[in-house]
Amino acid sequence: MLTVFVASFVLFLLVVIGMSLGYLLRRKTLQGSCGGISALGMEKVCDCPEPCDARKKRLAKEALRREQLEKRRIL
Structure with missing residues (x-):
């Protein structure tokens, strides 16, 4: 159970770091779906x-x- 939590946390952390790097390197804002x-x-x-x-x-x-x-x- 703890390994699933740690693995999920690491995965979310990697996604957040990836999004942050993308913003910092390209200065492009996050956008929604088309x-x-x-x-x-x-x-x-x-x-x-x-x-x-x-x-x-x-x-x-x-x-x-x-x-x-x-x-x-008006006044």
Whole structure:
């Protein structure tokens, strides 16, 4: 059991070191897969027809903040 854990840990460590070396040598950022969510036919992460309550509150808060900023600019 301990040998499996050590072997897994070493494998993950080698992968992390390899990714780090790749970044340091090429200065190229890590990228996701090709296509992403749009390849699944989804326009956004949450493909719900209507946003949830938490998102509605966040959107209202952002709209209020924008409105206050616009008022400050006018004055």
